[in-house]
Amino acid sequence: MYLEHVNLVVSNVDAMLHFYKAAFPHWRVRSQGDSTWSGKPRKWLHFGDDYQYLALSDNGEAENRDLAGHQVGLAHFAYVTNDINAVIERLVSAGYEIVKHGPENGCK
Numbered sequence: 001m002y003l004e005h006v007n008l009v010v011s012n013v014d015a016m017l018h019f020y021k022a023a024f025p026h027w028r029v030r031s032q033g034d035s036t037w038s039g040k041p042r043k044w045l046h047f048g049d050d051y052q053y054l055a056l057s058d059n060g061e062a063e064n065r066d067l068a069g070h071q072v073g074l075a076h077f078a079y080v081t082n083d084i085n086a087v088i089e090r091l092v093s094a095g096y097e098i099v100k101h102g103p104e105n106g107c108k
Contacts, residue, residue, distance in 0.1 A: 002051075002052075003052065004051075004052060004053070005046070005048065005052060005053045005054065005055050006054055006055065006077060007054075007055040007057075008054060008055065008056050008057075009057055009058075009059075009060040010056055010057070010058055010060050011058065011059075011060045012058060013043050013044070013045060013056050013057065013058040016054075016056050017029075017045065017047060017056065018094065019091075019094070019096065020047055020054060021047075021094075022090045022091050022093070022094035022096065023079075023087060023090065023091060024047075024048075025090065026049065027047055027048050027049050027053070028047070028048075028049070029045050029046070029047055030045075030046040030047065030048060030053055031045065031046045032044065032045035032046070033045075037057070037059075040059055041059065042057045042058050042059040043057065043058045043059075044056065044057040044058070045057075084102070
């Protein structure tokens with residue numbers, strides 16, 4: 001068994017795609033379109049490779065939970081890389097600030 005995809009409802013699909021293209025330059029938009037979910041129109045896309053992807057759809061409402069707080073909800077999902085410095089360089093080059101660096105000792 002393996003995780004095929006994570007489905008995220010966001011406020012702006014294009015902004016999320018910009019971030020994930022910087023983080024995963026080898027991924028591609030696998031499919032995309034427009035649909036209706038519970039009576040509300042939405043744009044959606046699948047971004048990933050042949051094995052896993054992120055399913056993004058827009059028209060999300062409200063704000064994310066406070067990541068420094070204790071509210072119920074998604075805190076994070078993690079990826080493994082052999083070159084964290086290259087990932088950081090791509091994200092910074094794309095305009096993203098690194099707010100929280102991971103542990104220096106590699107602990108999970």
